[in-house]
Amino acid sequence: MSPRLKLFIPLILFTGMALFLFRGLSLDPRELPSALIDRPLPDFNLPVLGQERLLQRADLVGEPALLNVWATWCVSCRVEHPYLLQIAASGVPIYGINYKDEDAAAARWLAELGDPYRANIADREGSLGLDLGVYGAPETYLVDAEGVIRYRHVGVVDERVWQTILQPMYQQLSASGDRG
Amino acid sequence: MSRFTLLALLLFSGSAAAVIETYEFSNPELEVRYRQLSQELRCPKCQNQNIADSNAPISQDLRKLLYQQLEAGANDEEILDYMVARYGEFVRYRPSFTGATALLWLAPVLLLMIGIAVAVAAARARRSRVEQSALLNADDEQSLRELLAKTENDS
Known part of the structure; x- marks a missing residue:
């Protein structure tokens, strides 16, 4: 390499480093990819909120659905709740996981604010939450017709999240299910 | 009490104070492993704390789980695999050597x-x-x- 070209080495290194770090600036460190993406939904056998019966993994599987982890102690869940009602009204099945909550408080919440859920799993001890790798409510999982987890969103599901991320994936899963 | 024990007590009192709840272990060896593992596991919620230092609910849950698994006789590898299967490599401060790491x-x-x-x-x-x-x-x-x-x- 000629000595003249060697002078450019620091510039090249700097540019590479700058690009690498600049990319880092736009990443959200709180966005952790779930370890369960493309893995089957874990098995569970937990009571349905406000009912005597138990709900199992097999009861949820069969069509693409959303799985929403929520609790009455979770402030952001209250923020996302009206939007979940809208999504449910458009015909998307949503199952709730009432995560480490009190049944009575959860029932009151649903009576007051409306119930977007097909059914709610009462995960009082957080055991299903643990198997899902939940680290804070709200979290929303997209599960396909075979019961495989396709996506996890951590945080509030609002119009932007639904329209840009979840809805396109959901529609794709529904379409492929219809054909199959 | 020998001078050495005193010194050891002083040195390790910091980490003992950091843990919020205390567990009774059936075996002192389990307690040592509990301390090691809880410092090596990272809190998924607070991110730059290990679960020994963090007060987040998820860290409390993971500490409880760690305690239960240790008492149940799981080895370190089994416990770490269990955590990684749920929370990803992220949960370890010393991730295993893979293509991504x-x-x-x-x-x-x-x-x-x-x-x-x-x-x-x-x-x-x-x-x-x-x-x-x-x-x-x-x-x-x-x-x-x-x-x-x-x-x-x-x-």
Whole structure:
């Protein structure tokens, strides 16, 4: 390499480093990819909120659905709740996981604010939450017709999240299910 | 109490105070492993704390789980695999060596080697410069001799 070209080495290194770090600036460190993406939904056998019966993994599987982890102690869940009602009204099945909550408080919440859920799993001890790798409510999982987890969103599901991320994936899963 | 025990007590009291709840272990060896593992596992919620230091609910849950698994007789590898299956490699402060973490593990060695290479190259270049400048060519030697002779004559 000629000595003249060697002078450019620091510039090249700097540019590479700058690009690498600049990319880092736009990443959200709180966005952790779930370890369960493309893995089957874990098995569970937990009571349905406000009912005597138990709900199992097999009861949820069969069509693409959303799985929403929520609790009455979770402030952001209250923020996302009206939007979940809208999504449910458009015909998307949503199952709730009432995560480490009190049944009575959860029932009151649903009576007051409306119930977007097909059914709610009462995960009082957080055991299903643990198997899902939940680290804070709200979290929303997209599960396909075979019961495989396709996506996890951590945080509030609002119009932007639904329209840009979840809805396109959901529609794709529904379409492929219809054909199959 | 020997001086050594006292010193050990003082040194380890910090980590004992950091843990919020205490568990009764059936075996002191389990407690040592509990301490090690809880410092090696990272809180998924607060991210830059291990679960021993964090007060987040998820860390409490994970500590409880860790305690239960230790008492159930699981080995370290089983416990770490269980956590990684749910929370990903992220949950370990010492992630296992995979394609995704290769850069993380190798970067320090790589950077050190680049540093050594640069330092060696710089030292070599400098030595050759010094050697070159130390050698006078014939013309320089001639003029130096003349100058010296001249100053001797002057004095």
